[in-house]
Amino acid sequence: MRVIVVGAGVIGLTCAVRLREEGHDAHVLARDLPAETTSAVAAALWYPYRALPQDKVTGWSKTSYDVLCRIAETDPNAGVTMRWGTELLRVDREPPWWRSAVPVLEAAHDLPEGYAAGWRLPVPVADTSAYLSWLVTRLEHLGGTLTRTWLPALPTDGVVVNCTGLGARALTGDETLRPVRGQVVHVEQVGLTDWLLEQSDAAALTYVVPREHDIVVGGTAEQDAYDPRPDPVVAEQILARAIALLPQLASAQVRGHRVGLRPARPEVRLATEMHANGSPGGVVHCYGHGGAGVTLSWGCADDVVAEVARLSPQ
Numbered sequence: 001m002r003v004i005v006v007g008a009g010v011i012g013l014t015c016a017v018r019l020r021e022e023g024h025d026a027h028v029l030a031r032d033l034p035a036e037t038t039s040a041v042a043a044a045l046w047y048p049y050r051a052l053p054q055d056k057v058t059g060w061s062k063t064s065y066d067v068l069c070r071i072a073e074t075d076p077n078a079g080v081t082m083r084w085g086t087e088l089l090r091v092d093r094e095p096p097w098w099r100s101a102v103p104v105l106e107a108a109h110d111l112p113e114g115y116a117a118g119w120r121l122p123v124p125v126a127d128t129s130a131y132l133s134w135l136v137t138r139l140e141h142l143g144g145t146l147t148r149t150w151l152p153a154l155p156t157d158g159v160v161v162n163c164t165g166l167g168a169r170a171l172t173g174d175e176t177l178r179p180v181r182g183q184v185v186h187v188e189q190v191g192l193t194d195w196l197l198e199q200s201d202a203a204a205l206t207y208v209v210p211r212e213h214d215i216v217v218g219g220t221a222e223q224d225a226y227d228p229r230p231d232p233v234v235a236e237q238i239l240a241r242a243i244a245l246l247p248q249l250a251s252a253q254v255r256g257h258r259v260g261l262r263p264a265r266p267e268v269r270l271a272t273e274m275h276a277n278g279s280p281g282g283v284v285h286c287y288g289h290g291g292a293g294v295t296l297s298w299g300c301a302d303d304v305v306a307e308v309a310r311l312s313p314q
């Protein structure tokens with residue numbers, strides 16, 4: 001079955017790869033190429049952040065965890081690495097709602113001053129500068145294509161998968177889809193291996209995600225903010241918060257600044273809509289992954305494959 005996937009972020013590319021693996025003739029159309037998308041800005045730490053509903057997100061995240069672990073083990077070119085890390089908590093609390101998605105989650109010890117508890121767990125981290133290209137290579141190897149095209153509207157016949165992230169707001173009129181702006185600083189690698197997360201301040205969270213050649217330091221989460229320009233004052237604040245927790249970052253040279261708009265929605269939209277004009281096929285929507293697109297990608301792609309199978313003539 002021919003399938004048009006709209007969007008070349010982590011969601012569109014992963015869906016297209018999974019569709020190809022299941023024998024569909026999937027091709028990707030996108031306004032922005034992978035390196036230009038929000039997905040390219042992601043720290044790409046596996047972590048179910050700002051995405052709902054909890055039960056589905058836990059299932060999708062578990063599937064992605066397993067697939068990304070396998071990729072880390074089997075394909076060194078994919079840019080995926082397993083890394084231990086710590087989430088610091090100001091107040092001790094029950095394990096997170098997504099606990100069943102990960103095989104290991106331990107209590108952290110040796111906490112910095114001011115923290116009551118913490119969790120330590122190993123998770124996959126994708127370096128998006130390598131991982132998105134790897135997904136494109138995999139798509140092409142399976143016979144798929146990626147074409148730059150801006151679509152003023154979604155196609156009105158055939159099987160279409162809508163993976164347009166925040167672009168879905170204009171394409172579908174979905175006003176529940178809103179940006180949550182995130183700013184990060186890239187610094188040189190100074191020998192860090194473990195990630196660190198601290199989100200007691202929801203708007204000014206702190207995360208440090210080491211990659212092979214650099215470290216992503218975040219961040220911010222500003223609802224309804226669209227400005228794509230990095231704010232230098234905010235960058236200083238991000239670095240100061242991170243250095244307070246990891247003093248070895250003080251000597252790290254800054255390599256660059258990035259901003260991305262997370263496509264946030266009350267719940268991820270993964271659902272099929274028939275064409276309004278009665279044409280054969282339909283649209284499988286898959287957008288609204290908030291701050292967890294990488295984390296949800298392989299699980300959502302499996303559900304998209306199931307939705308497409310329901311649309312395909314037997």
Ligand SMILES: Cc1cc2nc3c(=O)[nH]c(=O)nc-3n(C[C@H](O)[C@H](O)[C@H](O)COP(=O)(O)OP(=O)(O)OC[C@H]3O[C@@H](n4cnc5c(N)ncnc54)[C@H](O)[C@@H]3O)c2cc1C
Binds near residue numbers: 033043219263
């Ligand atoms: C600072 C920051 C840090 C993050 N960290 C993490 C993290 O650690 N872990 C994690 O899992 N997630 C993280 N995220 C979230 C993650 O980046 C998003 O959830 C993810 O990128 C969403 O992917 P997507 O493919 O849906 O959208 P996008 O990457 O935005 O891709 C959308 C695609 O649709 C195309 N498109 C849109 N409209 C049209 C149109 N009209 N015609 C044609 N094409 C169109 C675009 O051009 C693009 O190709 C982070 C995000 C930010 C901003």
